[in-house]
Amino acid sequence: MTKLQTILTATSAMCCVTAAHATELEVTHWWTSGGEAAAVSELAKAFDGKTEHTWKDGAIAGSGNTARPVMISRITGGDPMAATQFNHGRQAEELVEAGLMRDLTEIAEAEGWKDIVNPPSLLDACTLDGKIYCAPVNIHSWQWLWLSDAAYKTAGVPVPTNWSEFVAAAPALTEAGLVPLAMGQQGWQQKGAFDVMMIALLPSDVYLKVYDEKDAEAAAGPDVAKIFQAADQARAMAANSNVQDWNQATNMLITGKAGGQIMGDWAQGEFAVAGQVAGKDYHCLPGLGEKNVLTTGGDAFYFPVLDDADKTAAQGELAALMLSPEVQVAFNLKKGSLPVRGDVDLSAANDCMKKGLEVLNNAETLPGGDQLITQDTTRQIEDLMVEFFADTSLTAEAAQERFAEIIADAE
Structure with a gap:
């Protein structure tokens, strides 16, 4: 019996039928950029071609912050989709605890996910009370500084190789009429950049004390004060970055209007669609060029409990397919992320993906913030960062004091 047959048998048994008929699965996600x-x-x-079923795309425009409430409302309101994207971590925790998400443990065991998912923390983030509730599909890392070769050529300065050089080059870009740092005016982007600076510019134990241990004293301390000073530099460099969405900020680099962007590795997908080549048209610095470190967050798919036997069986096929070697390669090469499987051929990876693989395999990795703090805490920090980047009268010292208060109340 093949693994897929085993999965179909298991899912059929669970829903009291003997076979799955062709059906349509609605899959929701927030992947709408090019x-x-x-x-x-x-x-x-892959789903349409390798199964008898049909993928019904349920893309929700906007960021995850826009899409997640819609997804959660549908699931809790009795109108669940067949599968939905969330980030690795605690975003679906309450839905799982409420019994609204399907237990994928049998599928995971049949497919040997524990043997192939690397790092194991990705599968751990899908696990609650010993049961697996999601299928991780990629490893996304935030710790990247993307750089436009065209912008630095216009400014007449070399492409920076680290954060210090990036800051030092900012006046030359401003004088040339360019924006040193492209950044969308949304809290999740600003918090993401803040967290990147904390990880890249400080010892990693500070990040873990703040977000994992919820140490308010560390959050109020001198190390984190340095990061608020760096964030103050960042907001000055991003002062004329008048865009909202992250991909609009990436496009400023693609068109040579901005020097750099702090953004996750999904930015690579935008460079690829624009036909730009890593190492030639743009450069990338993991850990801001200061430290070889990446967080191992990313995306996973959850499968709401359904009362339709055929759709339930088809869910199992989709979950297994998402972690198959060929799908892992095809999806992640387009997404700019790294595969969750450590046993796939990525010889077609570009220079930046190879840098990410090198860090993943030989350097330091840390859990992403979504794996450590609740969505409520995340939103509070995002709201603070929106205010900080918009209002220069809010000093770094005052912002840090409020940040420490948030961490003190975090769960």
């Missing part, structure tokens, strides 16, 4: 759409199409193409 690069993201190209990546998700690989998942849909």
